[in-house]
Amino acid sequence: MFFNIFGILRDSVMSSIRSLTIPIQSFLIxxxxxxxxxxxxxxxxxxxxxxxxxxxxQCYYMGNRSLVxxxxxxxxxxxxxxLQTRPTxxxxxxxxxxxxxxxxxxxxxxxxxxxxxxxxxxxxxGIGAELGSMRVTEQIDAMEVSGTNPFKYLVVTRVxxxxxxxxxxxxxxxxxxxxxxxxxxxxxxxxxFELFFSQVFxxxxxxxxxxxxxxxxxFGLAIGLVGCFKGYYCEKGTAGVGRAANSAVVFxxxxxxxxDFVAVFVTDIFYEL
Amino acid sequence: MNELSTNQLQKETPESRELVLEIRNLNKSFGDHVVLxxxxxxxxxxxxxxxxxxxxxxxxxxxxxxxxxxxxxSGVISVMHKDITSLxxxxxxxxxGDIGFLFQGSALYDSMTVRENLEFPLxxxxxxxxxxxxxxxxxxEALENVGLAHTLDLMPSALSGGMKRRVALARTLILQPKxxxxxxxxxxxxxxxxxxxxxxxxxxxxxxxxxxxxxxxDVDCARVIADRMILLIDGTNYAEGTxxxxxxxxxxxxxxxxxx
Numbered sequence: 001m002f003f004n005i006f007g008i009l010r011d012s013v014m015s016s017i018r019s020l021t022i023p024i025q026s027f028l029i030x031x032x033x034x035x036x037x038x039x040x041x042x043x044x045x046x047x048x049x050x051x052x053x054x055x056x057x058q059c060y061y062m063g064n065r066s067l068v069x070x071x072x073x074x075x076x077x078x079x080x081x082x083l084q085t086r087p088t089x090x091x092x093x094x095x096x097x098x099x100x101x102x103x104x105x106x107x108x109x110x111x112x113x114x115x116x117x118x119x120x121x122x123x124x125x126g127i128g129a130e131l132g133s134m135r136v137t138e139q140i141d142a143m144e145v146s147g148t149n150p151f152k153y154l155v156v157t158r159v160x161x162x163x164x165x166x167x168x169x170x171x172x173x174x175x176x177x178x179x180x181x182x183x184x185x186x187x188x189x190x191x192x193f194e195l196f197f198s199q200v201f202x203x204x205x206x207x208x209x210x211x212x213x214x215x216x217x218x219f220g221l222a223i224g225l226v227g228c229f230k231g232y233y234c235e236k237g238t239a240g241v242g243r244a245a246n247s248a249v250v251f252x253x254x255x256x257x258x259x260d261f262v263a264v265f266v267t268d269i270f271y272e273l
Numbered sequence: 274m275n276e277l278s279t280n281q282l283q284k285e286t287p288e289s290r291e292l293v294l295e296i297r298n299l300n301k302s303f304g305d306h307v308v309l310x311x312x313x314x315x316x317x318x319x320x321x322x323x324x325x326x327x328x329x330x331x332x333x334x335x336x337x338x339x340x341x342x343x344x345x346x347s348g349v350i351s352v353m354h355k356d357i358t359s360l361x362x363x364x365x366x367x368x369x370g371d372i373g374f375l376f377q378g379s380a381l382y383d384s385m386t387v388r389e390n391l392e393f394p395l396x397x398x399x400x401x402x403x404x405x406x407x408x409x410x411x412x413x414e415a416l417e418n419v420g421l422a423h424t425l426d427l428m429p430s431a432l433s434g435g436m437k438r439r440v441a442l443a444r445t446l447i448l449q450p451k452x453x454x455x456x457x458x459x460x461x462x463x464x465x466x467x468x469x470x471x472x473x474x475x476x477x478x479x480x481x482x483x484x485x486x487x488x489x490x491d492v493d494c495a496r497v498i499a500d501r502m503i504l505l506i507d508g509t510n511y512a513e514g515t516x517x518x519x520x521x522x523x524x525x526x527x528x529x530x531x532x533x
Contacts, residue, residue, distance in 0.1 A: 130384075133383070134382075134383070137378050137380055137383075138376045138377070138378060138380040139380050139381070139382055139383070141337070141342050141376065141380065142374070142376055142380035142382075143382075143393075144342060145340050145342065145369055145372070145374045146369070146393060146394035146397055146398075146448075147366035147367070147369045147370060147394065147397045147398055148393070148394075148397050149362075
C-alpha cells in the first residue's frame with residue numbers, strides 16, 4: 001500500500017517535470033535552429049551570385065507597404081505623447097522642455113521600438129506567410145530544381161532588405177512623430193515650427209542618434225531572420241502557414257524587447273565610460 | 274520484390290538503348306518508418322516509365338531523392354551517368370538543367386506573372402542556350418506548345434487548375450530537359466483536362482524525344498502513356514512490365530491497381 005502511494009507520487013512528479021521540460025527543450029531546440037539559420041544567412045550573404053534585383057524589389061515592397069502604417073503610428077504616438085505629458089509639465093512650469101522631452105524619448109526609444117513592433121506585424125508576418133505558403137505549395141522545391149539557391153533568393157534578400165529598410169522607416173516614423181507633437185504644441189502653446197524643431201535638435205546629441213540607429217539595424221535583422229526562419233521551415237498544410245505567420249510575430253516581438261534591453265544596457269555602459 | 278510476378282511480367286528491357294537514369298538499392302526511412310526498401314529503377318532514352326503505388330508508398334519521396342530535393346539513407350542514384358551524391362552544389366544545379374520536374378500542385382511562383390515564371394529557370398541556365406533566340410521568343414514558344422500564349426502577362430491566381438498545370442508544363446519544357454519527372458500530372462483535374470494534359474505529354478515526348486518518369490494513380494493515364502510500368506508496393510518495386518502485361522496479372526496486389 002505504502003509502496004503503491006509512493007509509486008503514484010513519483011509518477012505524478014515525473015510527469016510534472018516532463019510537462020515542464022518538454023516546452024523548454026523545444027524552445028532551446030528552436031533557438032539552436034535559429035542560430036544555425038542565422039549563421040547560414042551570414043555565410044550565404046557574402047557568396048556569389050548576388051540577387052540584387054530581388055533585393056531591390058523586397059526593399060521597395062517592405063518600405064512602400066509599411067510607410068503609411070509607420071507614418072500613422074508615429075503621428076499618433078507624437079500627438080498622444082505630447083497631449084499626455086503636457087498637463088504634468090505645465091504643473092511644474094516646465095512646458096518649454098516639451099520639444100526636448102518628446103525629441104529624446106521618440107528618437108532614443110519610442111520611435112525605434114514602436115516602428116519595429118509595427119513592422120514585426122506587417123513585414124515579419126508577411127514574410128512568414130509568404131515563405132510558408134511557398135514551402136507548402138512546393139514553390140521552394142521548384143526553385144531549387146530550377147537550379148536556384150532558394151535560401152539566397154528568398155531568405156538573404158528579405159533579411160538584407162528588412163535590415164536596411166527598418167532604420168529608414170524608423171527615421172520616417174520619428175520625423176512624423178515629432179511633427180505630430182509640434183501640431184499639439186502649436187495648437188495649445190502657439191509654438192512656431194522653427195522654435196519647436198530648433199529645441200528638438202538642440203537637445204539631441206550624436207550619442208542619442210547612433211545607438212538608436214544601431215538598435216534599429218538589429219531590429220530589422222531580427223524581423224527578417226525570424227520571419228524567414230518560421231516561413232522557410234513551415235509545417236505542411238494551411239494551418240502550418242497560419243502558425244508560421246503567427247509565431248513569426250510573437251517570437252519577433254519578444255526578441256525585439258530582448259534586443260532593446262541589451263542595447264540600452266550596452267549604451268548605458270558606454271555613457272558611464 | 275515479388276520475384277514470380279516480376280519474372281512473369283517483366284518485359285524484355287531494351288538494354289541496347291541508352292540508360293539515362295538508374296536507381297540501385299535506394300533506402301529511405303523517416304524515423305522508424307521505412308518508406309523505400311532496396312528500390313531499383315532504370316530509365317532508358319525516349320522511354321515513358323510509369324510508377325504506380327498507393328498513397329504514402331514513397332513515390333513522391335523517390336522522385337524527390339532523384340533530383341536531390343531529399344537526402345536518402347543509402348543506395349545509388351545515377352543521372353546521365355553521374356552519381357548525384359558525388360556532385361557538388363554547382364554541378365548538381367547544372368545537371369538539374371537536364372531534368373524537368375512537373376510538381377503535383379503546379380508550384381507556379383505566386384508573386385510572378387506567367388512570363389516571369391517561365392523566364393525564371395531560363396535566366397538561371399542561360400549558358401545552356403545559344404544567343405540566337407532571345408528569352409521572349411523562347412517563353413512564347415514554350416507557351417504556344419501548351420496552347421496558352423495569351424496568358425503571358427496573367428498572374429497564376431487568374432488561371433484555372435488545368436491552365437496552371439499547362440503553364441507549369443511549359444516552364445518544365447523551357448529548358449528542353451532530357452528527362453522529365455511528372456508527379457501526378459493529372460491529379461485534381463477533370464477527365465477532359467486530364468486527357469488534354471496526357472495528350473500534351475505525348476506530344477512533348479514525340480517532339481523533344483524526352484525520357485519521362487510519370488508518377489500517377491490514373492490508370493487511364495498509365496494506359497495511354499506507359500512504355501513500361503513499375504508497381505511500388507511496401508517500398509519496393511513489386512512488379513514491373515508493360516501496361517498490357519500487368520493489367521492481366523493474377524496477383525491480387527497487382528490486380529487491385531487495375532480494378533475499376
